[in-house]
Amino acid sequence: MSTMIDIRRLQTVNELARAGATTVADNMSQLTGVETEMQITKINVIDVEDLGAHLGADKQVGVNVPLKEQPYGSVLVLFDDESARRVAGTMMGGIESDGGAYSDMERSAIREVGNIMTSGFIDGWANVLGRTIDISTPQLIRASGHEIANHCVDPGEHEIAMVFDATLHAPDADVEAKIYSFPDIEAFVSMINAI
Numbered sequence: 001m002s003t004m005i006d007i008r009r010l011q012t013v014n015e016l017a018r019a020g021a022t023t024v025a026d027n028m029s030q031l032t033g034v035e036t037e038m039q040i041t042k043i044n045v046i047d048v049e050d051l052g053a054h055l056g057a058d059k060q061v062g063v064n065v066p067l068k069e070q071p072y073g074s075v076l077v078l079f080d081d082e083s084a085r086r087v088a089g090t091m092m093g094g095i096e097s098d099g100g101a102y103s104d105m106e107r108s109a110i111r112e113v114g115n116i117m118t119s120g121f122i123d124g125w126a127n128v129l130g131r132t133i134d135i136s137t138p139q140l141i142r143a144s145g146h147e148i149a150n151h152c153v154d155p156g157e158h159e160i161a162m163v164f165d166a167t168l169h170a171p172d173a174d175v176e177a178k179i180y181s182f183p184d185i186e187a188f189v190s191m192i193n194a195i
Contacts, residue, residue: 020124055145063114071183
């Protein structure tokens with residue numbers, strides 16, 4: 001099977017990103033009661049073998065969600081520590097972190113936001129593709145970029161990572177996040193080219 005995307009279909013990838021961002025913002029607004037917008041500022045494609053170097057050595061907080069249906073693979077929402085604490089504080093009604101280890105409440109809040117972002121992003125994709133995409137239980141990870149890459153992706157199974165730079169805009173705080181999609185390349189290309 002060919003793993004080449006028809007160049008005319010690249011607009012569909014942008015449409016997937018926009019639809020995903022809109023659904024995430026709607027879900028966050030409903031959950032928090034605060035009007036939220038999500039903006040995708042950049043989309044990149046990188047080789048999975050370069051992912052560890054791309055993520056770097058600093059500790060980050062990620063929520064990884066495996067996909068049970070096409071395009072399979074997983075979606076990872078990644079925050080730096082500052083954004084993760086801001087997310088947790090917002091979800092916990094403005095309670096500020098003491099800056100130490102993450103509490104159980106903070107971990108739960110970050111996992112929930114990562115789950116909302118992932119499921120919203122994937123729901124946006126599903127709407128564009130006219131299908132459902134079921135997801136698995138979210139996994140919370142706090143580790144270096146290299147460790148996160150090793151945990152989330154098997155280079156033998158996934159060739160590429162699509163990287164969506166995202167900003168969640170809310171009245172009290174903006175949160176920077178990166179959304180990584182690690183699809184089964186053949187399944188993904190087949191879905192895009194079939195639209």
